[in-house]
Amino acid sequence: MVSNTERAGWVLAFAAIVALAVPWFLWGVDRVVAGLPVWLWWHIGWMGLAALAFRLFTIRAWGLGVTVDGGDRR
Numbered sequence: 001m002v003s004n005t006e007r008a009g010w011v012l013a014f015a016a017i018v019a020l021a022v023p024w025f026l027w028g029v030d031r032v033v034a035g036l037p038v039w040l041w042w043h044i045g046w047m048g049l050a051a052l053a054f055r056l057f058t059i060r061a062w063g064l065g066v067t068v069d070g071g072d073r074r
Contacts (some may be wrong), residue, residue, distance in 0.1 A: 012060055017050050 023046075026039040033041055 010057060012055055017053060021046060
């Protein structure tokens with residue numbers, strides 16, 4: 001079972017992932033690195049971080065807000 005502290009940590013982690021998914025602070029920046037705009041590199045890296053966070057969530061705390069009920073469905 002997951003403690004309340006860990007539950008709060010997951011909520012904050014996913015709130016940060018959602019809040020920073022759109023790099024609003026990079027709007028108007030036209031710098032290019034390795035042929036791609038910087039904002040695109042941010043998005044690629046952020047999606048990798050989100051994937052790692054979700055993977056860790058599935059291993060550690062899958063029951064939080066995601067339930068699998070094998071009960072009767074009629």
